[in-house]
Amino acid sequence: MYKAIPDEILLDSEKPARYIGNEINVVKKDSEKVDIRFAFCFPDVYEVGMSHLGLQILYYFLNRREDTYCERCFAPWIDMEEKMRQNNIPLFALESQQPIKNFDFVGFTLQYELCYTNVINMLDLAGIPIYRKDRTEDDPIIICGGSCAYNPEPIADFVDMFYLGEGEVLYDKILDIYKQYKKEGRSKQEFLERMLDFDGLYMPQFYDVTYKENGQIDAITPNNPKARKVITKVIVKDLDKVFYPEKQLVPLIEVVHDRVTVELFRGCIRGCRFCQAGFVYRPVREKRFETLLKQAESLVKSSGHDEISLISLATSDYTCFHELASGLLDEFKNKEISISLPSLRVDSFSLDLMQKIQEVRKSSLTFAAEAGTQRLRDVINKNITEDDILNGCKLAFEGGWLKVKMYFMLGLPTETDEDLIGIAQLCDKIVEKFFEIPKEDRPRPITVNASASCFVPKPFTPFQWDAQDTYEDFSRKGQLVKNNIKRKQVRFTYHNTMMSSLEGVMARGDRRISAAIYRAWQLGCKYDGWTDLFDYSKWQKAFNDTGIDMSFYANRLRSYDEVLPWDHISVGVSKKFLIEEREKAMRAEVTPNCRQKCSNCGAKRFGGGVCFDER
Amino acid sequence: MTNDNFKYRFKFTKGEEIKFIGHLDFMVAFQRAIKRADIPIAYSNGFNPHQLLNFASPLSLGYTSIGDYGDLQLQNWLSADEIKTRLNENMPIGVKILEVAELSKNAKKVMTSLCAASYEVKFEEAVTPKIIEENIDKFMLQDEIIVLKKTKRNLKDTDIKPDILEIENASDKAGKIKAKVNAGSVKNLKPESVAEAFMKYVGLEFNKNKNRYTRLDMYMSDQNGGLVGLIDGVEKI
Incomplete structure (x- = not known):
């Protein structure tokens, strides 16, 4: 077996298996006999990337084509990167162990903003020029997708092509045309121009951005007659008919999520106003439970995993949840397989269900309350009341659960100190609920683990115009909550405030901040999402060096008529709707979910999903 | 209950492709292969049942092997050949089952036999x-x-x-x-x-x-x- 890295180096590295491949269900092809080579890159460490569902789907989707060989590539961990650089080993794909520089496509999935320096670092390790302008015909086409691609501007100078939407829709067409163009000996430029025929693909080179004196964007203008003014995402209409892999890659070392993943639906009916996923993946499209049972069965069989995870943005919103749950129970009852249900609404039905399927392992219960008072929960349209939480906890305590996890956010729009103290009070009330149970029924103590993240305003949400708190604000607020918690059973932690600040800059950045990202990488930034590797002072220096003001992007309230860096992208949800939602937020008015009532957000244009259900 | 189980010993190789998988990860991979092979493995009693599968001795990370051994116990009888075939169809790349033998009920465990x-x-x-x-x-x-x-x-x-x-x-x-x-x-x-x-x-x-x-x-x-x-x-x- 050929290995890109010599044994001696592998033996000296932290986890050599990260660089070997050969997992269960890996696809092996003769790289000489395919027309298209595609490197699917995940800009984080192996164990994180291998837990990503999108990778599993696209890997088999692309590899089902005989003419295409899709291989995986992850960011090498720090120790290995150093050795690769010392020994001039270029970044390679796991399957063939061959350098990705010679591939046709190098695709990155962008799952969080703080991965951008890793994207740059991987290009550099591969020996591919980082800036698009420096690349030649010999270099691969760099394509990016994933949720961060919806604001592609911060890395627009590095990327040839952004894919906006779900991969199943366009990749066959893209690859067919690429293959034909390659055969005809046409240039990369010709190919990228041809891609202008498709909605859902954004090639930054065909758009110019001009700025006003005050630093705001003046206009985003197409510079090619074929380039459309607005590029709209593409999505799958019917998830029952679309390709879903019958098997999945099973790593040979422990990864973040070692389990079979079944995707119940895409999108979310809720419309929580802070949540980007809740808007960019609209509308909700479900799979039939028969489809899901079949997929679960074949995935379990082909993987040997002992856990099935039912995932989606809000599992309990799945319409046939009863049927699915009992079907899974019947199928897997005596097979030593557990079922995990993330993001479940806690009521007596779901607790009963959890009792049944997780008989021995009583994990903790999780509530995403997000805010400490009903007023603020109404502002963010978080459809959960204090009674829901307290009653759910009471049921859980009676059922024998002893751990409750609570998620909150600091720095939401309109938040006051009262809302923050409300977080502390709510946690205390949960503990009090526990003590309402007769003493003989509570043999062991409980813990309430409350954690708060720092609110980051995201594009395509009603809060996309809002100012983010500074990290100093976040720290004060975190401490305020902490100081107001009275019960010793409550443990409160909050997220790295500086990391959230940087995320705030990246999330709503424009093309100009690419210089700072590049500079930060030069200064040694990478793995910025890893607390122990994150170095805010380097980022501050990078922004200083490039003359870019971080607060212009993070901490500034925009007006509705300002041109936003992502205004040439559409996720189907109209700006008009987002403005209405923001106005309602300021009045603490809630919006019904998509099943209760259509609020005309604009996602109906995609012609499928919940928008066409009878209500 | 364990006495009713059917006991087998297998000999296997660990090649270049899998030599960087440490012993604990390798055991998990082997357990999953048994599940994929639909082999009626017996489980231990107790709070967290585990497969009755044991290896003679861990192989250090980076070593290959052409002569490693393990024992397993089944709830239902399968022929040694059948086990070998099914396991080989489901093993990770680089692992090959060379031989499977059915053991008598009082055979000593592979770990204690090893000298x-x-x-x-x-x-x-x-x-x-x-x-x-x-x-x-x-x-x-x-x-x-x-x-x-x-x-x-x-x-x-x-x-x-x-x-x-x-x-x-x-x-x-x-x-x-x-x-x-x-x-x-x-x-x-x-x-x-x-x-x-x-x-x-x-x-x-x-x-x-x-x-x-x-x-x-x-x-x-x-x-x-x-x-x-x-x-x-x-x-x-």
Whole structure:
């Protein structure tokens, strides 16, 4: 077996298996006999990337084509990167162990903003020029997708092509045309121009951005007659008919999520106003439970995993949840397989269900309350009341659960100190609920683990115009909550405030901040999402060096008529709707979910999903 | 309940492709292969049931093997051949089941039976076939062979000579030795220690990542005090 890295180096590295491949269900092809080579890159460490569902789907989707060989590539961990650089080993794909520089496509999935320096670092390790302008015909086409691609501007100078939407829709067409163009000996430029025929693909080179004196964007203008003014995402209409892999890659070392993943639906009916996923993946499209049972069965069989995870943005919103749950129970009852249900609404039905399927392992219960008072929960349209939480906890305590996890956010729009103290009070009330149970029924103590993240305003949400708190604000607020918690059973932690600040800059950045990202990488930034590797002072220096003001992007309230860096992208949800939602937020008015009532957000244009259900 | 189970022993290889998977991860991978193969494995009783599957001895990270062993217990009977076929269809790349044998109910467990193992050491280039040829006999004629061994708390000079049962020059173009050493829970010697001692003896610096190690076979005692393979020597049905 050929290995890109010599044994001696592998033996000296932290986890050599990260660089070997050969997992269960890996696809092996003769790289000489395919027309298209595609490197699917995940800009984080192996164990994180291998837990990503999108990778599993696209890997088999692309590899089902005989003419295409899709291989995986992850960011090498720090120790290995150093050795690769010392020994001039270029970044390679796991399957063939061959350098990705010679591939046709190098695709990155962008799952969080703080991965951008890793994207740059991987290009550099591969020996591919980082800036698009420096690349030649010999270099691969760099394509990016994933949720961060919806604001592609911060890395627009590095990327040839952004894919906006779900991969199943366009990749066959893209690859067919690429293959034909390659055969005809046409240039990369010709190919990228041809891609202008498709909605859902954004090639930054065909758009110019001009700025006003005050630093705001003046206009985003197409510079090619074929380039459309607005590029709209593409999505799958019917998830029952679309390709879903019958098997999945099973790593040979422990990864973040070692389990079979079944995707119940895409999108979310809720419309929580802070949540980007809740808007960019609209509308909700479900799979039939028969489809899901079949997929679960074949995935379990082909993987040997002992856990099935039912995932989606809000599992309990799945319409046939009863049927699915009992079907899974019947199928897997005596097979030593557990079922995990993330993001479940806690009521007596779901607790009963959890009792049944997780008989021995009583994990903790999780509530995403997000805010400490009903007023603020109404502002963010978080459809959960204090009674829901307290009653759910009471049921859980009676059922024998002893751990409750609570998620909150600091720095939401309109938040006051009262809302923050409300977080502390709510946690205390949960503990009090526990003590309402007769003493003989509570043999062991409980813990309430409350954690708060720092609110980051995201594009395509009603809060996309809002100012983010500074990290100093976040720290004060975190401490305020902490100081107001009275019960010793409550443990409160909050997220790295500086990391959230940087995320705030990246999330709503424009093309100009690419210089700072590049500079930060030069200064040694990478793995910025890893607390122990994150170095805010380097980022501050990078922004200083490039003359870019971080607060212009993070901490500034925009007006509705300002041109936003992502205004040439559409996720189907109209700006008009987002403005209405923001106005309602300021009045603490809630919006019904998509099943209760259509609020005309604009996602109906995609012609499928919940928008066409009878209500 | 365990007494009603059907017991089997298997011999397998671990090749280049999988040598960087450590023992614990390897066990998980093997358990998943059993599940994919739909083999009616028996589970332990208790709070967290686990598969009744045991390996003779962990193989160090980076080692290959052409003679590793394990035991498994089934709830329902399958022929040894059937198990072999099904496992081989589901093994990770680089693992091959060479042999499966059904054991009698009172066969001793593979871990407790194990008493020796043989290895091949392929040395780094500095250790030439010539060096081995000229030194291997003299090396073994020493009164004692001392290496610094790591114990739970500290480093300690240890005489490994009693644990080396056989040693021979196995060089081809590369410098290689074969060694049979004590293995198991009572006395256990790693081939790395033999390699280290030999390199020290010939005045070369030992680097733990530069030599290559392959386990060749694993043994139990036979009635006459000799050594026999863990399948050859076990009580079968």
